[in-house]
Amino acid sequence: MITKDYLLKAIDKDKTVRITIAHTTALAEEAHRRHDTSATASAALGRVLTAALLMGSDLKNESDTLTLRINGEGIGGAIVATVDSHGNGRAFISNPQADLPSRHPGKLAVGELVGREGYLEVIRDTGMKQPFIGRVNLVSGEIAEDLTSYFLLSEQIPSLVALGVLVDTDLSVKAAGGLIVQAMPGAQDAVLESLENNILSLNSISDVMARSQDLESVLKILMGDMGYDIIGQSPLAFRCTCDRERLAAILANLSREELAETAEQTGRLEVSCNFCGEVYHYDWAEIEELKKQKP
Template sequence: MADQFIKTITKNKYFRAFALNGTNLVRQATAAHETSRLASVVLGRGLLATSLTAQSVLKGEERMAIQINGRGPIGNVVVEADAKGSVRGYVTNDKLASIFDENNQLDVAQAVGTNGFLQITKFAPYSNPYIGQSQLVSGEIGDDFTYYLAQSEQIPSVVGVSVYMNDDDSVKSAGGFLVQALPDATDEAIDQLEVDLKNMKPLSDMLIENYTPLKILEAIFGEGEVEILQVAGVGLAAEPTKDAYREMLTTLPAVEIQAMIDEDNGAEIVGKFSGKRYFFTPEELTDVILEINANNAD
């Protein structure tokens, strides 16, 4: 099931704002990777922030890949997303044990680290990739995307993301918002937005109370103060099928496929983004070798 995403503009035309309920996609991603409690929060925040950013800066067939490396124990956070609402990602250390801060809350910043960068690569048809990079400012992910958008995209923005966990380490709720100032935004309006964001109910509380994406934005700007421009679905990108992975194997030298048979009695492919495993028997790999040889003979 796809989660709901909305794109809006404030009635005074000072801001455009995006919000999404990403509970299902974060649940599916963390279940597929069997992530630990802390890794689930980090991965979920990465998926949410990337989804929001993709919807704000991409169009058509464009897509983006983000990498966060703060040199923390979680390792790399890698997420890909497109303009159509598909997203997928993983963290290097998906079994990281819980780390707590002084308030006994999961310490995302320490897990991610701050001695590194957020890098975003944007891909568009028929053009070279665009790579933007900014330093990590907090390791909390939402703040780091906020800083990136201001520095690399020159778009004054605020990104808020939250993943709330159940006692059994499953995902209870996940969602976020992104607010961007438009050219007509006055200094007074921006100052007021900062005040409103500081005074609003915590995002995690709103998600627990089942706030819709629209209600989250109305909690920021006021009831009836935003106009919906788009409602769309956001969900995990489709995993390549076993047939697709077989096609990839046919691009390898036949000697490498034979080594898989001789040394491992088959081959197991693990999808980095999905965690799914596909096993190829010696007989299946022998068929792959026959196809490789036939293609090379043409």
């Protein structure tokens, strides 16, 4: 069993195909724990978070971020994951308790929970005046197929994507992970077909993660007899950017009427972070002081 969350990047010897593979079990479990998700919601949330971390591994600068947003008009609602260039990620699903019965033994109904009538959106903020935003219609709501469609339609990169989250009987996440294989200029169809067959032979990427000792061994299975080089490795972690001071500043921007309404609903001033579920409590004196300090 792999004991840590991390990511590997590799390239074939001919430098025509690049592979990114990640183990995200602890991350997916942390997301489940923080949001108290149902089995199917855990699978959907874990897939989106894993996908964002795989994509975010291409971020270059210290402050770069990538946000993956999926809204298929299903009962799970919108799912959003944001990652940085250091392998830190956070995510939420709008309706964490939403669930659906499985139509196939051993396969959670993620596509039905997510829905197929909406879109997949990628926002890359690299410090430019405007972030890059790419959006495509959903294909299946299963996330991996939708991401394959995004790469082809929005970025013109032929890609193979596999994502998986294995949920245990106690609703904890037993294993999670994913991979992206992308064709570079000069890639041969035979090479891509071989890699696709190898991915299909894995059956379920989450099962592979549960059985394997490390990502290097998974990469060997994936590449078969094809030569390759590992060109990068990085740790992954669930980490939120919220803090007490930042959220207090948000409260300070609200009118006194809005603050009074919030206090009436909860009995006190409190703010809960959507991404990590952390709850912060404030008294009126703190907020009044911040309002005085505003220019």
